[in-house]
Amino acid sequence: MARSGRRPGESGARERIAASAREVFGELGFDGATIRGIATAAGVDPALVHHYFGTKQRLFLSVMSLPFDAAALKTQLLAPGLAGVGERLVRFFLSVWDEQPSVRPILTGIVRSAMTDPDAALLLRDFLGRQGLFQLVAAIAPNRAEFRAVLVGSQLIGLAMARYIVGLEPLASANAEDVVASVGPAIERYLIGDLGVA
Amino acid sequence: MARSGRRPGESGARERIAASAREVFGELGFDGATIRGIATAAGVDPALVHHYFGTKQRLFLSVMSLPFDAAALKTQLLAPGLAGVGERLVRFFLSVWDEQPSVRPILTGIVRSAMTDPDAALLLRDFLGRQGLFQLVAAIAPNRAEFRAVLVGSQLIGLAMARYIVGLEPLASANAEDVVASVGPAIERYLIGDLGVA
DNA sequence: CCATGAATTCATCACTTGTAGAATTCACCC
DNA sequence: GGGTGAATTCTACAAGTGATGAATTCATGG
Numbered sequence: 001m002a003r004s005g006r007r008p009g010e011s012g013a014r015e016r017i018a019a020s021a022r023e024v025f026g027e028l029g030f031d032g033a034t035i036r037g038i039a040t041a042a043g044v045d046p047a048l049v050h051h052y053f054g055t056k057q058r059l060f061l062s063v064m065s066l067p068f069d070a071a072a073l074k075t076q077l078l079a080p081g082l083a084g085v086g087e088r089l090v091r092f093f094l095s096v097w098d099e100q101p102s103v104r105p106i107l108t109g110i111v112r113s114a115m116t117d118p119d120a121a122l123l124l125r126d127f128l129g130r131q132g133l134f135q136l137v138a139a140i141a142p143n144r145a146e147f148r149a150v151l152v153g154s155q156l157i158g159l160a161m162a163r164y165i166v167g168l169e170p171l172a173s174a175n176a177e178d179v180v181a182s183v184g185p186a187i188e189r190y191l192i193g194d195l196g197v198a
Numbered sequence: 199m200a201r202s203g204r205r206p207g208e209s210g211a212r213e214r215i216a217a218s219a220r221e222v223f224g225e226l227g228f229d230g231a232t233i234r235g236i237a238t239a240a241g242v243d244p245a246l247v248h249h250y251f252g253t254k255q256r257l258f259l260s261v262m263s264l265p266f267d268a269a270a271l272k273t274q275l276l277a278p279g280l281a282g283v284g285e286r287l288v289r290f291f292l293s294v295w296d297e298q299p300s301v302r303p304i305l306t307g308i309v310r311s312a313m314t315d316p317d318a319a320l321l322l323r324d325f326l327g328r329q330g331l332f333q334l335v336a337a338i339a340p341n342r343a344e345f346r347a348v349l350v351g352s353q354l355i356g357l358a359m360a361r362y363i364v365g366l367e368p369l370a371s372a373n374a375e376d377v378v379a380s381v382g383p384a385i386e387r388y389l390i391g392d393l394g395v396a
Numbered sequence: 397c398c399a400t401g402a403a404t405t406c407a408t409c410a411c412t413t414g415t416a417g418a419a420t421t422c423a424c425c426c
Numbered sequence: 427g428g429g430t431g432a433a434t435t436c437t438a439c440a441a442g443t444g445a446t447g448a449a450t451t452c453a454t455g456g
Contacts, residue, residue: 003420004433004436007434008422008423011433013433013434028314029314031314032229032314034412036413044434044435046414047415047417047436050414051433055414115309115310115313115359115363115364116226116227116229121364124364125366147368150367150368151380151381154356154357154359154366154369155353155356156356157359158352158354158355158357161355161356163352170344170345171345181395182345182349182395183349184394185387185394186353195379195380197379197380201404201406202449204404204451206451207452209404211404233443243404244445245404245405245445246404248444248446249403399456400453402451402453404450404452405450406447407447407449408447410444411443412441413441413442414441414442417437418438419434420435420436421435423431424429425428426428
């Protein structure tokens, strides 16, 4: 098989490694993924992965970042007014998972890895915290915004786990709009409703 | 160190191994846990774990079962009538995590492992499916009971992840009754409310 | 008091993992 | 066209994994 040494032309190996890493991390989580597996999926020697990305942790952090424009999403969700914001948020959330095949393994990988790896848990905290959901919630309901944001996050992550990671039926193959109609109002209450806490 | 051979008296090693296994599986999940780690925590040679429980999978399945009486819970939750059943379910759910130190690592371990291990995902499916939540939901709302049960499960699991596994603040250190007041109505809507789906 | 069997540990195997360093091949600039 | 550096693979190490089989010590019934 392929001998040592550089290949003629541009091989795009670095991008192939990054893509494979996203896929494998998404399927198996940080611990389950192996550098050798990622390298094989990229058609590349394992040492090349280290050459480009250093350690496994650095590879994970380099590759598992969300292209997520919280500000743009905020205006988009709030443009039609406050009513129905919960359904619009759920609809957006589902569309990311369902329609963007590049983002899905990243989300899956972060959630899977956050279960056991503290670094991945930090990523998840940021995604729900200052960088992500909190911004949106703070613009809608300034009082108790952190609490509301985490409630919304817990329902969304639970939804993702059930529908996409564990694959619980009949939710996994339910129509997206049915999920929006079912979960949207609960999210909306977390966002702008009365939580019943003093 | 301890020589080979049987010890005088009853050592209770099997129970110590089971307890350690629950703890370690709970902290690290199935993949992260090691037989050597479990054995060390139990003060025992790793081979003894295999002697008693065979393979690692069988150890996990032997040890990670929930002492969960769905029928009793059903009557208890429904006794005061249908109103407030959501809050009572959340209160019960939180009390299991907060107050029963023996059950907590089992739940944590199942959720953590279900992320990557298909066998653990089966345990989770059973816990939410025919054995557990579905029974309760079917007694309350016969129509679309599976869908309702999975919605309830997704919110409860998301809540557990945020509060107990990832430790998202301010939810992780929130008062239990505040969580009940916040999440209970959402659960109640999933249980007996109008889901807005045809 | 002896034999059978259970409890416990030792030593070890085969395998996988992350990582490092050396060696080889190519691109590109002076 | 030679030299510097990047791309790529090979080889290998040290550590850790689940698992196995034999050896040792105790309990217990006949």
